Amino acid sequence: MSVVYGGVEGGGTHSKAVLVSAEGHILAETDGPCTNHWLVGVDNCINGINDMVQKAKIKAGLDPDTPLCSLGMSLSGGEQKAAIQKLIDDMKERYPKLSQSYFITTDAIGAMATASDYGGIVVISGTGSNCKLVNPDGTQVGCGGWGHMMGDEGSAYWISHMAVKTVFDARDNLVKSPHDITYVKEAMKEYFQVSDLMGMLPHLYRNFQKSHFAGFCRKLAEGGSAGDALCQHVFTEAGKALAQHIVAVLPKVHQDLFSGELGLPVLCVGSVWRSWDLMKSGFTQVLSQAQAHGFSHFRKYSLLTLRQSSALGGAKMGAQNAGASLAMDYSANTNVFFSHTFNQ
Amino acid sequence: MSVVYGGVEGGGTHSKAVLVSAEGHILAETDGPCTNHWLVGVDNCINGINDMVQKAKIKAGLDPDTPLCSLGMSLSGGEQKAAIQKLIDDMKERYPKLSQSYFITTDAIGAMATASDYGGIVVISGTGSNCKLVNPDGTQVGCGGWGHMMGDEGSAYWISHMAVKTVFDARDNLVKSPHDITYVKEAMKEYFQVSDLMGMLPHLYRNFQKSHFAGFCRKLAEGGSAGDALCQHVFTEAGKALAQHIVAVLPKVHQDLFSGELGLPVLCVGSVWRSWDLMKSGFTQVLSQAQAHGFSHFRKYSLLTLRQSSALGGAKMGAQNAGASLAMDYSANTNVFFSHTFNQ
Numbered sequence: 001m002s003v004v005y006g007g008v009e010g011g012g013t014h015s016k017a018v019l020v021s022a023e024g025h026i027l028a029e030t031d032g033p034c035t036n037h038w039l040v041g042v043d044n045c046i047n048g049i050n051d052m053v054q055k056a057k058i059k060a061g062l063d064p065d066t067p068l069c070s071l072g073m074s075l076s077g078g079e080q081k082a083a084i085q086k087l088i089d090d091m092k093e094r095y096p097k098l099s100q101s102y103f104i105t106t107d108a109i110g111a112m113a114t115a116s117d118y119g120g121i122v123v124i125s126g127t128g129s130n131c132k133l134v135n136p137d138g139t140q141v142g143c144g145g146w147g148h149m150m151g152d153e154g155s156a157y158w159i160s161h162m163a164v165k166t167v168f169d170a171r172d173n174l175v176k177s178p179h180d181i182t183y184v185k186e187a188m189k190e191y192f193q194v195s196d197l198m199g200m201l202p203h204l205y206r207n208f209q210k211s212h213f214a215g216f217c218r219k220l221a222e223g224g225s226a227g228d229a230l231c232q233h234v235f236t237e238a239g240k241a242l243a244q245h246i247v248a249v250l251p252k253v254h255q256d257l258f259s260g261e262l263g264l265p266v267l268c269v270g271s272v273w274r275s276w277d278l279m280k281s282g283f284t285q286v287l288s289q290a291q292a293h294g295f296s297h298f299r300k301y302s303l304l305t306l307r308q309s310s311a312l313g314g315a316k317m318g319a320q321n322a323g324a325s326l327a328m329d330y331s332a333n334t335n336v337f338f339s340h341t342f343n344q
Numbered sequence: 345m346s347v348v349y350g351g352v353e354g355g356g357t358h359s360k361a362v363l364v365s366a367e368g369h370i371l372a373e374t375d376g377p378c379t380n381h382w383l384v385g386v387d388n389c390i391n392g393i394n395d396m397v398q399k400a401k402i403k404a405g406l407d408p409d410t411p412l413c414s415l416g417m418s419l420s421g422g423e424q425k426a427a428i429q430k431l432i433d434d435m436k437e438r439y440p441k442l443s444q445s446y447f448i449t450t451d452a453i454g455a456m457a458t459a460s461d462y463g464g465i466v467v468i469s470g471t472g473s474n475c476k477l478v479n480p481d482g483t484q485v486g487c488g489g490w491g492h493m494m495g496d497e498g499s500a501y502w503i504s505h506m507a508v509k510t511v512f513d514a515r516d517n518l519v520k521s522p523h524d525i526t527y528v529k530e531a532m533k534e535y536f537q538v539s540d541l542m543g544m545l546p547h548l549y550r551n552f553q554k555s556h557f558a559g560f561c562r563k564l565a566e567g568g569s570a571g572d573a574l575c576q577h578v579f580t581e582a583g584k585a586l587a588q589h590i591v592a593v594l595p596k597v598h599q600d601l602f603s604g605e606l607g608l609p610v611l612c613v614g615s616v617w618r619s620w621d622l623m624k625s626g627f628t629q630v631l632s633q634a635q636a637h638g639f640s641h642f643r644k645y646s647l648l649t650l651r652q653s654s655a656l657g658g659a660k661m662g663a664q665n666a667g668a669s670l671a672m673d674y675s676a677n678t679n680v681f682f683s684h685t686f687n688q
Contacts, residue, residue, distance in 0.1 A: 038549045080542045123519040146541075150512055168494055171488040173592040197490075198424045204493040205382045248517040252551040 002062075004100060005326060006053050006068040007315025008043070010035035010075035010271075012127030012157075013211035017052035018311040019060050019068070026329035028060035028310070034127075036077040036210055038147060042090060048174045050074065050095045064097070071099035072318020074310045076128060079145065103312065103321040108132035108145070113313030114306055115178040115334045119257060121249060123242050123278060126270030127214045129155035131245035135254040137288020143248040148210055154241035156217035156272050157210055162234045163220050164188055165201065171197055177286055180231035187219045217272065224278045232278055239279030245287035262336065263300025273305065276337065284340060291342045348404075349670060350397050350412040350443060351659025353454060354379035354389070354419035355614075356471030357555035361396035362655040363404050363412070368671035372404035373653070380421040380473075382490055382491060386434060393417065408441070415443035416656045416662020418454020420472060423489065426566055447665040449658065451477035452489070455613045457657030458650055461677045463601060465593060467586050470614030471558045473499035475589035479598040487592040489503045492554055498585035500555045500561035500616050501554055505519075507564050508544065515541055523573035561616065568622045576622060578602045583623030587630035594639055604679065607644025619648065620681065628684060635686050647682040 004027065009016045015032040032052040037045040053071065057064045088102045107112075108122040112134050115122075119134040129152050130145030137272060144151050149311075152158045163184045167174035189195065192203050203213065223231035246266060257262055291298050312333065316326045348371065359376040374395040381389035397415065403406045422428055431445045449457075452466040456478050459466075463478040473496050474489030480598045488495050496599045501681035507528045534538065536547050547557065567575035590610060602608055616623075635642050656677070660670045 038545065078547060083545075083547075143518055146512060147545070147549060149552070150509060150544070151518075153518075165494060168490060173595070174495075174497075174588060176489055200494070201382065201424055201427075201491070205491060206385075208493070251517070336587060 003324075004006075004062065004068050005315045005319045006056070007309035007311035007313070007318060008035070008049055008052065008071065008072040008073040008075070009107065009309045009314060010049070010073060010078070011107065012036045012039060012076050013214065015048060015052060015309045016048070016309045017056045018309060018315060019056045019062070020312065020315045020326060022324070022326065024329070026312075027255050028056040030056040030059060035075060037075075037083065038077045039210055042087060044192070046087060046091050046094065047116075049091070050098055053098060067097055068099040069324065070101045070103065070318040072103045072105070072110075072316065072321065072323035074105055074113075074314035076126070076130075077105040077108045077122075077147075078104050096236070101318070101322040103318040105317055106130070106132070106145070107269070107310065108142075109134070109140070110314040110317065111267055111306060111310035113317050114308055114310045115267050115304060115313070116265070116330055117328075119254070120265035120267055121246055122267045122269060123245060123274035124269045125155050125238070125242055127156055127211050128152045129158065129245070131242075131249060133249040133252055135252075136256050137254065141249045141252040142190065143245045144311040152244070154272070156214035156236040158214040158241070159220060159234050159238050159272070160214055162237065163230070165218070166230065166234075168197060177230065179233055181230060183223050183228040184220070184230050184234075188216065188224060191216045191219050221275045221278065226273065229274060235278035236273055236282035238272065239282030240286045242279070243283045247286060247290040248288060250298065255297070258297055258299065261340065262302035262304075263341070264298060264302070265304055266301055266304070267304050269306060269310065269332070287340075288342065298342070300339065300341040301334050304334045306333060306338050307335055308333045347668075348406060348412050349656035349659045349663045350415040351401070351657070351662060352379070352393055352396065352415065352419070352517050353451065353653045353655035353658060354393070354417060354422070355451065356380045356383060356420050356621065357558065359392060359396060360653045360655045361393070361400045362653060362659060363400045364408070364656065364670060365642030366670065367669070368673065370656075372400040373655075374400040374403060374528050379419060381419075381427065381431060382421040383554055386431060390431060390435050393435070394426065394442055397421040397442060399545040405540055410651065411441055412443040412588065413668060414445045414447065414662040416447045416449070416454075416658040416660065416665065418449055418451050418457075418658035418661075419523035420451040420468075420470070420474075421491075422450045440557040442507045444664070445666040447662040449473070450489070451613070451654060451660055452486075453478070454483070454658040454661065455611055455650060455654035457661050458652055458654045459611050459648060459657070460609070460674055461672075463598070464502055464609035464611055465590055465597070466611045466613060467589060469582070469616035471501050471555050472496045473502065473586065473614075475586075475591070475593060477593040479596075479597055480600050481598065485593045487589045498589070498616070499614075500535055500558035501579050502559040502585070503564060503582050504558055504617070506581065510574065510578075512541060515535045521574065523577055524641045525574060527567050527572040528564070528574050531567060532560065533558045535563050559602070565619045565622065579619055579622035582616065582625035584630045586623070587627045591634040592631060594634060594642065597632070599641070602641055602643065606646035606648075606683065607685070608642060609648055610645055611650070611678070612681075613650060624682075632686065633654070633685075642686070644685040645682065646680050648680050650676045651675060
């Protein structure tokens with residue numbers, strides 16, 4: 001087998017694998033289910049990764065029994081050192097033909113490695129949410145990424161939860177809804193296939209599936225686009241929450257990251273960003289307020305999206321970790337979709 | 345066997361069983377673990393109940409193979425009809441010697457049945473929280489009781505969560521803590537046996553145990569009593585949240601419930617009420633605001649606590665359901681611990 005590097009992007013709902021040549025050419029790509037080990041457990045996580053990568057080898061016309069040079073994984077839930085080491089140990093033991101070496105990083109860092117080698121801020125909003133500042137010197141500062149029990153503000157899970165909670169609170173007369181709940185309530189009944197609020201309990205407890213619960217967000221995006229005020233409200237709140245993550249790391253941003261042509265580069269990763277139009281007012285409002293109250297050197301920011309899976313950045317980091325280097329054309333990997341310059 | 349009725353109080357952390365004679369005399373009491381079927385599953389729930397009741401039979405000197413006349417269960421998580429019917433069906437099939445008839449109600453209604461046959465408001469704050477108005481005509485209006493994924497405001501779980509979340513948000517610079525976090529952070533490390541925030545993840549996900557997480561509330565109560573401002577703050581917020589549940593059902597309270605000697609009777613159930621001193625300012629503030637803004641016929645309220653397990657009310661309702669009646673001395677079952685008359 002020629003020299004081949006593998007990369008994985010592991011999300012809370014979907015995952016991807018990619019095989020890359022030393023020249024940076026993509027040889028094959030495959031898809032798979034959720035590989036967040038906190039959500040599906042270690043066994044499902046590493047089985048899912050093995051399946052995707054082995055399928056990719058076959059798709060690329062490679063011998064599945066020949067290990068890759070390296071496998072770099074950019075995983076949602078890939079933060080805690082002890083848990084990561086266990087994943088790697090289990091993979092080595094169970095799938096010796098998968099790869100010669102393994103490397104795991106978080107979804108945020110894998111995404112940043114796909115976009116740039118200079119740094120910026122990554123804001124993930126998919127099933128869950130997370131924010132990471134990577135300075136030009138490589139130092140990192142995080143905000144969020146603790147999962148749905150301790151945050152996930154601005155994520156699809158959080159948006160779905162806020163909408164459902166609004167319906168519960170209105171039913172209970174505990175909190176008045178800021179807008180009519182009819183659309184959200186009916187959409188909830190249809191999506192979760194329930195006839196009343198009591199029917200939601202199995203979806204919240206016994207049969208809770210984070211990615212299924214978060215999937216309700218798509219219906220809310222449809223409602224928002226069609227003009228429903230409550231749907232628009234929850235996305236505006238999500239925009240505020242995501243911008244608040246950026247504000248949280250602003251004091252630690254290295255001066256040089258403000259001064260490029262794009263201003264502060266913010267890499268936006270995850271499916272919720274497809275609803276940018278619905279989030280824009282809340283997002284821009286929070287950043288403008290922060291800029292006006294003490295970050296005067298913060299003059300411009302640009303929002304970027306990836307044109308490639310962050311599995312590619314994972315592959316790059318996995319190769320680096322194995323002592324090799326992968327050629328990357330960063331400008332081809334990203335797209336600027338919004339820029340804003342503050343009035344001084 | 346003489347005529348014996350059984351009752352169960354099922355909580356999110358502890359449970360109790362009681363056996364009662366037709367005259368209302370308590371023959372035996374036993375304790376057990378959490379029997380909330382949402383938290384521990386149907387099998388653990390019904391096994392736990394069977395164990396407690398069979399032990400109580402032996403303790404009372406009764407033949408364990410002779411079924412009780414009835415078993416009335418007052419269960420946290422005992423709301424959803426289909427789930428309740430399944431519990432009863434499974435118990436009948438698996439434990440034919442346990443009881444001749446079965447009845448399940450919620451922890452709130454079981455508590456109210458222990459305190460009064462006239463009605464009032466029950467506010468539960470134990471592992472979880474719940475509020476139920478029972479009017480003199482027997483009609484009920486609920487607020488909350490949806491569990492930790494969709495509420496539990498003011499409960500031990502919620503208090504623990506708020507304290508832990510404050511530490512996470514301070515670490516992330518996402519939300520500034522209103523008070524110094526040192527005590528809460530150190531208490532958290534000690535209680536959960538972790539060295540950093542990352543170590544909390546298994547407690548929140550893979551090994552999440554609601555009752556263990558909620559148990560951290562006890563350490564916060566200790567901190568509050570010793571003068572820690574953040575601990576005091578989370579209990580004040582809990583007091584507000586619990587009072588807000590009462591405000592939510594106020595518009596549905598029958599006129600007659602306001603006019604007794606005690607004013608509106610509020611039955612306070614669950615271990616969090618032991619920290620009443622810490623919750624008092626938030627609780628009274630919210631009720632006073634509500635009274636001042638539109639509930640002028642609401643002139644006085646009294647907070648009552650149970651001197652008996654709500655297993656007793658469960659036994660009463662189980663007997664009623666089986667066509668029998670249990671003598672109850674309500675005045676001996678409750679205690680008034682706080683009364684407030686509004687300035688008119």
